[in-house]
Amino acid sequence: MLEKTYQPAEIESRIYRAWEETGAFDCGRPERASAAPYSIVIPPPNVTGSLHMGHALNNTLQDILARFERMRGRDVLWQPGTDHAGIATQMVVERQLMERQQPGRREMGREKFLERVWEWKAESGGTIVNQLKRLGASCDWRRERFTMDEGLSRAVLKVFVELYRAGLIYKDKRLVNWDPKLLTAISDLEVQQIEVKGNLWHIKYPIEGSDEFIVVATTRPETMLGDTAVAVHPDDERYKGLVGKNVILPLVGRRIPIVADEYSDPEKGSGAVKITPAHDFNDFEVGKRHDLPLINIFTIEAKLSLKNNEDFMKGAGGADLEEVLALDGADRFKARKAIIEMLEARELMVKIEPNVHMVPHGDRSNVVIEPYLTDQWYVDAKTMAREPLRAVRDGRTTFIPKNWEKTYFDWLENIQPWCISRQLWWGHQIPAWYGPDGEVFVALSESEAKAEANKHYGKDEPLTRDEDVLDTWFSSALWPFSTLGWPDETPELKRFYPTTVLVTGFDIIFFWVARMMMMGLHFMKEVPFKDVYIHALVRDEKGAKMSKSKGNVMDPLELIDQYGADALRFTLAAMAAQGRDIKLATSRVEGYRNFATKIWNAARFAEMNGAKRVAGFDPKSAKETLNKWILSEAEKAIREVTEAIEAYKFNEAAGAAYRFVWSIFCDWYVELSKPLLTGANGAAKAETQATAAFVLDEIIKLLHPFMPFITEELWQVKGEEGAPRGSMLALAQWPKLSGLENANAESEIGWVVDLITAVRSVRMEMNIAGGTQIPLQLIAGGETKARAERWMEALKRLARLSEITFAETPPKGSVQLLVRGEVAALPLAGVVDLDAERSRLEKEIAKCDADIQRVDKKLENKDFVARAPEEILELEKERRRDAEERKGKILEALERLKGAA
């Protein structure tokens, strides 16, 4: 028995448990051993994360695909897991230590700290997994993986060592994006450019041996302490004479050259630019070209490092040096203020212009990133990018929607070396060991490294391991095969790689998709996924990106509590149109919650009317027109939904299902079936009960990928009567109907629907009270009369008619309407205002005239007649005939009205 109302919260956890207990989501079920595999790897959420709207959308779409294909009989693996999120996790644990006033990371030491992280992971790392379950995600949780798992770590080691040996990983000293708060290097992608209101400071640099100055402009005056040149454009007439001369760096006293370099843009600033090779990416390049010294003036925390800094002190001198040295240890922002003051005091500041510019910030720490000279490990991304580019160009992997391919190409074609080392503790420690002379040995284990070192030195030497760990994305890049067991040759790897589709957001194409392509193609020699479905971002209803600071986040879990997981899922699916962001309004979720209720009530209706499932029911055997009609409509709906999901058109699939269930099944089939279900005719009644139950089952199956909970619940409850279920709905067979489309049934039921709608419409226009029953006279015979007799009861009830009679001509003074070319009359003489009726008919005629004119205009156009395709021409002519005919009938009606007056 079904409860009176649908209460999602009550059933969701129970249903989910049942799925897990029966192993419904397990891949490799024995009965599917010969089925085609279908695999998706989840974009591993951050282990510190909790479910946000983006996850909800991403996983809803994956779940729709997984459930759909599972029902189509495929051996589905939806591979779940989380990534270890190096920086984020380390930050979380450090914060926790601080809050609990426990010793910090450095006091505790690396080993102890890592133990603490694992403890934290054991306690809190499963949060998002449980949230995914609340959403209904049908992952094979037995196979859950974590990027720091033993197996996945082995994969990371092997990949690092092999790429190193192939020359695709190397160590290099160059400028990196340095995070002075987290004290680690980060990759280009982890840098956010943020618009900042700053100034452009114009500073006079005195030219050696003269009273003249050259003016340079800068947004970072404090870096002048590390200047080693001033650059001007070689063609800049203003400065031509100065090239080759030197300037005396103010405050520092260092003698630095004026060089000619095309990097200098005469249009910008003063046309002369200070060069600080150790603190600016462009200056670094200029420095290389002119063989300039690199003077690093910052500590790793971006505080001034001057006193004990040989590079800085070399060549420094003069009256101001002491004051400058007093700034040793000052934070970069304090240093800036102090330098500005000193320059102003010496009248070297020419002007200060307000200047809005982009400043790089760390996406985790939110502090200004410092270009910083360090040794780091790099992946030769340019070489690694070659195959991934080819694979998409030749269609081995397809992006959906296609236009994202351009983004992918643009990035890979202009790719920079990927900095993969991080100065953190939490992560995969780099398998590199150094000998006493700094010689590096990269190997799978310490013993292997020792053996290599022994070979190199001819004896055992003490080795120290590289302290750094790898970028989390390095291990994520291996996800599609490391989760399947690689480097072991597991049966799963063989069966499920390459995966069928990757579903992800566009913001992660660079971070993840491209890198998985690199690693997959390099190590597996095959693309990691055939399709990449890129979905939109979920925004708030005004279109703003959801963010905590804006306070506009919508919590999917709250929505699930409020409306049920099914409603949230259906909303996201219905709004997931390709290539468009989702602006989510709660009202939509509410609307689809109502949809769930509607389905529930339709099922209750079936239950109350004895619509039990009949074993072996053959839809082709249906005799009743109504049943033929709904089966025909069901076949169409199933086809639409199926084709839409196959094409990743989730919104179309959801829309087609919605329309069929609500506008066809509930609005019309249920209503029209009432006379049959309550009538006496045994055979027709039994057939209708069986059909209703059958179609409801089809509906439940059709909706299951979108609304797994309510459908599974109904499947179970409905399974209690009639033939026993063979399995849970999650493993049931996807609906497939054919040969049921029936034009005759459509014609008859369509007429019934049109007649009822037309009568209702007139009633409203004529202000006939809802409770008032009125007679209807059909000016028709033959088939129409037969139809009307067959549908007498339904017509009377749904159109609120007292009786239906038949006549040759309509009675005088009646309201006349046109239904599928025939006249129906409501004899309302005396009840209705004849003037109102006249004007109603005149309006109808005007509409017909407009139609006729529109078509005539087209038909008068010789080009149209000559060039338009035949079927369009026919269509237009038919429209004209229809309009003419309608007009004729209405004119007659108008005549009769006059007769009545």
Added chain:
RNA sequence: GCGCGCGUAGCUCAGCGGUAGAGCACUACCUUGACAUGGUAGGGGUCACAGGUUCGAUCCCUGUCGCGCGCACCA
């Protein structure tokens, strides 16, 4: 600067070369025997603007205006 996308009913969005659709909101009516988380009927759109292609353009092309996003640059 380069690239991508968007401007369709009051709001959130579909559609897309042959007479504009949905949900929500709105108006009126309805406790009819699944459902008021419901039903019925209705109002509301020069499909941003200007050119062009076409027999025909909301849909294709070009440009303009407005908005968003990504990348790059920034002295």
